[in-house]
Each structure stands twice: as C-alpha cells, then as structure tokens.
Amino acid sequence: MSTSKSNVHAHKAEIFCKDESRVDWHSKALWMLREKRDRAAGSLPEWEQLRQIGSEMKLHTLTHLTEYLEEFEKNCTANNIKVHWAKDGAEHNKIVHQILAKHQVKKVVKSKSMLTEECHMNPYLEDRGIEVIDTDLGERIIQLAKMPPSHIVVPAIHMKKEEVGDLFHEKLGTDAGASDPLYLTRAARRHLREQFLSADAAMTGVNMAVADKGAVVVCTNEGNADMGANLPKLQLHSMGIDKVVPDLDSAAVLLRTLARNATGQPITTYSSFYRGPQQGGEMHVIIVDNGRTEMLKDKILAESLKCIRCGGCLNTCPVYRRSGGYSYNYTIPGPIGIAVGAQNDDTNSIPWACTLCGSCSYVCPTKVPLDKIIHHHRRLKSEAGKLPYGKSSYMPLVGKFMASETALNCSMGIARTALKILPGSVLKPFSGAWGKYRELPVAPNSSFEAWFKKNRG
Amino acid sequence: MSSKQDIFNALKSAAITPQAMPCIDIAPRIDDLVGQFEASLNTVAGTLHRDGGLSALQTTVDEHIAKGMQIISMVDGIIGNREVSDTAHELKDIDYAVIPGDLGIAENGAIWVNNKSLGHRVTPFICENLLLVIEAKSIVANMHQAAKLMTLAPGEFGTYIAGPSKTADIEQALVVGAHGACSLNVYLT
Numbered sequence: 001m002s003t004s005k006s007n008v009h010a011h012k013a014e015i016f017c018k019d020e021s022r023v024d025w026h027s028k029a030l031w032m033l034r035e036k037r038d039r040a041a042g043s044l045p046e047w048e049q050l051r052q053i054g055s056e057m058k059l060h061t062l063t064h065l066t067e068y069l070e071e072f073e074k075n076c077t078a079n080n081i082k083v084h085w086a087k088d089g090a091e092h093n094k095i096v097h098q099i100l101a102k103h104q105v106k107k108v109v110k111s112k113s114m115l116t117e118e119c120h121m122n123p124y125l126e127d128r129g130i131e132v133i134d135t136d137l138g139e140r141i142i143q144l145a146k147m148p149p150s151h152i153v154v155p156a157i158h159m160k161k162e163e164v165g166d167l168f169h170e171k172l173g174t175d176a177g178a179s180d181p182l183y184l185t186r187a188a189r190r191h192l193r194e195q196f197l198s199a200d201a202a203m204t205g206v207n208m209a210v211a212d213k214g215a216v217v218v219c220t221n222e223g224n225a226d227m228g229a230n231l232p233k234l235q236l237h238s239m240g241i242d243k244v245v246p247d248l249d250s251a252a253v254l255l256r257t258l259a260r261n262a263t264g265q266p267i268t269t270y271s272s273f274y275r276g277p278q279q280g281g282e283m284h285v286i287i288v289d290n291g292r293t294e295m296l297k298d299k300i301l302a303e304s305l306k307c308i309r310c311g312g313c314l315n316t317c318p319v320y321r322r323s324g325g326y327s328y329n330y331t332i333p334g335p336i337g338i339a340v341g342a343q344n345d346d347t348n349s350i351p352w353a354c355t356l357c358g359s360c361s362y363v364c365p366t367k368v369p370l371d372k373i374i375h376h377h378r379r380l381k382s383e384a385g386k387l388p389y390g391k392s393s394y395m396p397l398v399g400k401f402m403a404s405e406t407a408l409n410c411s412m413g414i415a416r417t418a419l420k421i422l423p424g425s426v427l428k429p430f431s432g433a434w435g436k437y438r439e440l441p442v443a444p445n446s447s448f449e450a451w452f453k454k455n456r457g
Numbered sequence: 458m459s460s461k462q463d464i465f466n467a468l469k470s471a472a473i474t475p476q477a478m479p480c481i482d483i484a485p486r487i488d489d490l491v492g493q494f495e496a497s498l499n500t501v502a503g504t505l506h507r508d509g510g511l512s513a514l515q516t517t518v519d520e521h522i523a524k525g526m527q528i529i530s531m532v533d534g535i536i537g538n539r540e541v542s543d544t545a546h547e548l549k550d551i552d553y554a555v556i557p558g559d560l561g562i563a564e565n566g567a568i569w570v571n572n573k574s575l576g577h578r579v580t581p582f583i584c585e586n587l588l589l590v591i592e593a594k595s596i597v598a599n600m601h602q603a604a605k606l607m608t609l610a611p612g613e614f615g616t617y618i619a620g621p622s623k624t625a626d627i628e629q630a631l632v633v634g635a636h637g638a639c640s641l642n643v644y645l646t
Contacts, residue, residue, distance in 0.1 A: 029629050044564075046483050056479035063475040066468050073461075079611045085461035137635055138626035154626060161628045181630035192636060197546055213609060223582045223622040223637025230579035230614075231545055241464065248607065249481050252600035255617075256564075266497055266565035267600075267619050270582075270637065276612035278578050289460075293467035302473050 007346070008388060009353040010433075013323035027321040029157060034315045036264025037363065050257050055367035057250050058306035062296065068211040068244045069287065075214025076285060079276040084286045089119030092288045096121060096203070096236060099284055100130055103234050105200040111218070111225035112136040113205025114152055114309060115238045115288060117331045133195045135224040137188050144171045150325030152332055153262050153311035158324055192224070202228035206239035207258070207271075207308070208251045209285070215275035216285060217251055219258065219268040226272050233281040237274070241292050242305040254308055257365035262310040295340070300376045304339035306366040313360035313370055319353050328353065335360035335370040342377040349388040351377035412447055419443035485598030490563045491645070494596050497566030501620030502633050503641040510646040511535060514588065517642075518555065526552040531574050532590050541576035548577060554584035554638075558618075561596040561643075562603050567619040568643065569607050578614050587621065587638035593645050 006012075017023055041047045061068055073083045086092035092115075100108060108125070110116065110132055122132045122143075134143040138156040142149055145167055149155030156164070165179035174187045204225045208217040216237050218225040229235040245251050259265040277283035295301045314320050314334030325333035328350055330341030335354065342351045351374055360370040381387060387395055401407050418427060420443050428435050446454075458466075486493070495505045506513060511534050518528055518535060528537035529548070532555050542548055556575065558568035568589050572578050581587055597603050609615050622637030633639060 032629065049483060053479045053481055056476060059473065059476040060478045063473050066465050085459065085464060087460045087463055091460060137624045141626065156626055164627050181627040182632050184627055185624060185632040185635060189635060197549060215609065222624050222635035226582045226616065227579065227636045230582065246478065248604040249601060252604040253481060256600050266500060267567050267617065269501065269619050269623060270616055272616040273609055274614055275609050289464045293464060296468065296471040299472040302471065
C-alpha cells in the first residue's frame with residue numbers, strides 16, 4: 001500500500017515514518033518522559049495504593065454522577081459561580097459565545113483545555129469576531145503554526161527547536177536562525193504577557209471539580225491559567241461531566257499522581273483552586289456531556305472516563321511514539337485517544353493502531369484498562385459490520401479457517417513445506433504488510449501438536 | 458427539557474454498578490519534614506533559606522531596593538517599596554513579591570497560598586520573582602494532610618505553588634520562567 005490521501009491510521013503513520021531520524025527522535029523524547037515517570041512513581045512507596053484508590057474513587061464518582069454534579073452545582077451557585085450545562089460541543093460553544101458576547105469580549109486568553117479542542121471552539125469563536133489566544137507555550141506554538149495538538153500534555157512535541165525558531169522569527173520577530181529554547185521561551189513570555197494584560201476574558205479547562213466545595217482545580221506548570229483567569233474580570237471554565245470528585249482529599253489523591261505520571265514532577269508548579277470569582281468579577285463553569293453519557297452505557301467503555309489526562313499512556317505507547325499524534329484522526333491521540341475517540345472514527349482503522357501490549361494500562365494512574373477497551377472497540381466495529389478496509393474481506397475467512405482443525409493443520413503443513421523449499425522472494429508477497437520489514441520465520445520440522453503427541457502424549 | 462435534565466436522564470442508563478468510595482488512608486512519612494521539604498523544593502527548582510528568618514529576608518529585600526527593584530510585600534514586618542494597586546494590571550512591573558504561605562508540603566515542595574494574603578489574586582504569578590515565607594511548624598508530610606488543613610472559604614482562591622514557573626515545550630528543554638515568576642526563594646521562620 002502506498003502513501004495516499006486516506007485517513008486510515010497506517011497511511012497517516014506512513015507519512016510520519018518517512019523521516020526515519022525524526023521518528024527515532026520523537027520516540028526517544030517521549031520515552032524520556034516515561035523514564036522520568038518511572039523514577040517519580042518508584043520514589044513513592046504508596047504508588048500502587050494511590051493508583052488503586054484513584055481508580056476506585058473515579059469509579060465511585062462515575063457511578064454517582066447525578067448526586068455529585070447536583071452537589072457541585074448547588075455549592076458553586078452558593079459561591080457566586082454561574083453553572084451552565086451543555087449536551088454537546090455545539091451547545092458548549094454557543095454558551096461560551098453568549099457569555100463573551102454579553103460582555104463584548106474581543107480577546108480571550110485560553111489555557112490548555114482538551115475539551116475546548118474536542119468542541120472545536122476556537123474556530124467557532126474566531127468566526128464570530130473573537131480573538132482566541134492559546135497561552136500554554138506548546139499550544140501557542142502550534143496555534144501560530146496553524147496545527148492541532150499532537151500530544152495532550154506536550155502539544156508541540158513533534159516540532160524541533162529550529163522549526164519553532166523559524167516560526168517565532170516570522171510571527172514574533174525573534175532573530176533569524178535563533179533556536180535556543182531559553183531565548184525563544186523568553187520571547188514568548190514577553191509576547192504572551194501583552195496578551196494577558198490586554199485580554200477581556202480568560203478561559204481554562206478543569207482538572208478536577210470539587211463537589212463538596214463548589215470549586216474547580218486547574219493545574220499548569222507555566223502559570224498561564226492563573227495569569228489568564230486572575231487579570232480580566234471574566235473567567236470561564238469548561239469541564240466534562242467526568243471531572244467531578246467528591247472532596248478535597250480525593251482531589252489530593254489525583255494531584256499526587258497527575259504530574260508524577262505525566263512528566264515525573266512531584267506536582268505541577270501551580271495547582272489552583274477557584275471557589276468563586278475575584279472581587280467585582282464573574283466566574284462561569286460549563287459542564288459538558290459531548291458523548292460521555294453514551295460511553296457510560298457500555299460497561300467497558302465507561303472505564304475510559306476514569307482518565308485524568310496525564311498523557312502517560314501516550315508516552316509509553318510503542319505505536320504512538322512511532323506514528324505521531326496526527327495519525328489518529330482525533331484530537332486526543334494514543335491509547336486514550338483510541339478509547340474515547342474510536343466510535344467517531346469514519347475510517348474504522350484506529351482501534352488497530354495498537355499492539356495490545358498493555359503498557360498503557362500498566363502505567364495509568366487510575367487503572368483505565370486501555371488495552372481491554374481498545375480490544376473491545378475492535379469487537380464493536382466488527383459487530384457493527386465496520387471492519388476497516390481490507391480486514392472486512394479476509395477477517396471473516398480467517399475466523400472460519402482458524403475454527404476448522406482440518407483446514408488449519410493441512411495449510412500449516414503446506415506452509416512449513418513451502419518455507420523450506422521455496423525461496424523468500426516467492427513467498428514474501430503472500431505475507432503482505434507484515435513481511436515488509438520482517439524476515440520470514442524458519443519453519444519448524446513438525447507442528448506443535450505432532451511434537452506434543454510424540455514427546456508428552 | 459433542559460440540557461441538564463437530558464444529561465441526568467442519560468445517566469440513568471449508565472452500565473456500571475455503583476461502587477463504594479474507597480478509604481483514603483495513607484501513612485505519612487514524618488521523619489525530618491524540613492529536610493524532605495527542602496529536597497523536594499530543590500527538585501522543583503526552588504531554594505530554601507533555613508536560617509535568618511525574616512531579618513535575612515529584609516536584608517535581601519533592602520539589597521534589591523537599593524538596585525532599583527520594585528518590591529511589594531504582603532508579609533507583616535517586611536517592608537518593600539510598592540503598595541497594593543487599585544487594579545491588578547498595575548502590578549505588571551513588580552520585580553519581587555513577598556508573600557506568606559500557609560502550608561509547606563514535604564513530599565513535593567509545594568506551598569499553599571490563599572488569596573487573603575495576596576492583595577490581588579494575580580500577585581504571585583505576575584511578579585518577576587517570588588519570595589515566599591512559611592513557618593517551619595506549618596510543614597506537613599503529604600497532600601492528604603494538606604487537604605485537611607488548607608483554608609478555602611466560599612468565594613476564595615488558593616493555589617499550591619511548587620517552584621518557579623517553568624516549561625519544557627520546546628524540544629523538552631526545561632526553561633525556568635514561562636508566564637509566572639522566574640525564581641522562587643522560600644524563607645523559613
């Protein structure tokens with residue numbers, strides 16, 4: 001199969017894989033994060049206990065969402081926070097626009113929110129004359145480059161410093177050819193300070209919503225959420241229904257694992273709790289469903305809502321590291337992206353962008369059974385008659401073939417003989433994509449069954 | 458029907474059986490809290506000043522003032538050269554902010570700061586450099602203990618600050634000083 005305009009994962013990955021040295025570099029950068037994560041996790045004796053509590057606590061809240069969301073809204077209202085509800089991305093965008101329009105907002109500073117990406121909010125607001133400035137450095141880089149994020153925690157991980165240097169030279173007027181990260185970051189600091197100081201409103205995502213306090217928690221390393229939200233008088237926070245936690249102690253459990261699992265830091269630099277607007281200001285929280293209740297209807301898919309978006313599963317995934325974030329047809333790439341996005345994937349190929357190695361489930365701080373969920377997606381696609389191109393023609397035959405002992409034994413015998421007597425060049429075409437980067441196996445003398453009968457039977 | 462009602466109706470068809478809330482009971486590591494805190498603070502690029510307390514801090518502040526720096530102090534007994542402004546935006550040229558922290562957390566070097574002692578909420582973020590003051594006896598072992606002691610009354614804002622602002626968004630190279638303070642020094646009293 002050659003590189004084509006197809007959106008199938010393998011085709012898009014092929015584009016990324018054209019530059020082999022970049023693939024190695026990408027893989028290594030992410031593996032570094034995985035190693036830092038391992039060191040941070042290993043330094044806490046209670047790490048596994050925290051994962052277990054995190055998992056159970058998220059399952060508890062997910063199975064009591066009505067009560068906790070009700071409690072959260074009630075306490076927010078008592079704290080002078082305005083709460084809105086949105087069924088989907090379109091309604092979310094409409095609510096945000098109405099609030100901004102009412103205050104005649106021209107410029108909004110936004111700090112990283114995968115939910116607003118999921119809702120495609122930026123273009124919606126820009127079409128209505130509102131300037132949206134992404135303020136996380138990585139997000140700003142890709143916004144200037146007019147690209148979507150390629151990772152949920154380090155969105156510009158796919159770009160080299162020389163490319164960022166060229167981009168900043170063009171957009172921010174930095175020196176031509178300058179690529180020093182310190183120099184570039186300082187230039188971005190100056191540029192973004194101007195944005196913070198001139199914005200009419202701020203918008204952030206929500207890491208946790210504390211039900212019994214009516215407060216939202218926002219975590220950043222750069223302080224962009226807080227520079228944003230604490231300067232203009234109007235602050236908006238978008239959250240999925242899955243972000244609610246019962247109380248401060250349960251938020252503490254997740255705060256202990258979130259950064260350690262994302263980047264290996266003991267905690268993010270700023271973990272801020274907003275329990276009401278600043279003096280004379282206004283604070284809004286928009287609670288969004290956008291497919292989450294639908295996922296809750298499936299016992300296995302429901303567990304993907306335990307995710308706290310640390311990105312640990314992306315960093316460890318051998319497929320993500322070697323295919324890049326843009327091959328997944330969804331805002332969220334990697335294992336968690338497959339878990340929450342596969343249902344909307346028109347190519348039906350995304351659940352196969354996985355080796356089922358299980359590394360993602362092993363590192364997940366809330367024990368989301370990612371490999372199990374991805375496997376389940378394959379079943380769902382198959383049951384819906386939506387196997388991806390190619391697989392739909394031969395997979396049913398493979399199923400029938402594997403189910404028949406005679407057919408299997410007979411053809412394996414032929415294969416063993418063929419491997420022994422025919423040259424590789426004749427056989428290779430039969431192995432398809434599998435054989436592209438692999439040597440054909442050495443044929444054993446007999447089948448395992450025959451060996452077993454002879455030696456152990 | 459309201460969207461809230463729609464969402465709640467949809468939640469009725471959720472498939473997983475209700476789970477109980479787990480007990481959060483994790484033994485804190487209570488040996489040498491100050492030493493643990495100092496080590497954690499170092500890993501998040503902050504510096505602890507154990508000795509000298511407020512007088513050492515005032516000496517530092519005076520030195521900065523002599524160099525023409527703009528310093529705002531929210532700590533009783535420490536005198537800077539700037540007052541709390543009418544609007545938060547006016548703080549944009551502050552070089553150093555001196556702020557009291559309520560709690561220090563040994564496991565991660567974070568310090569809980571409540572807006573009651575900030576003047577404007579943006580103070581610890583908009584300043585170029587941050588000087589935090591905490592009492593040695595306010596250092597607790599972990600986040601679970603902090604969760605029980607942190608103050609966050611209705612309408613308030615509070616934040617755990619662990620080191621200066623930082624980013625590693627350009628080729629994973631750690632750069633200290635993104636949008637918030639470029640350095641953090643913590644003074645123990």
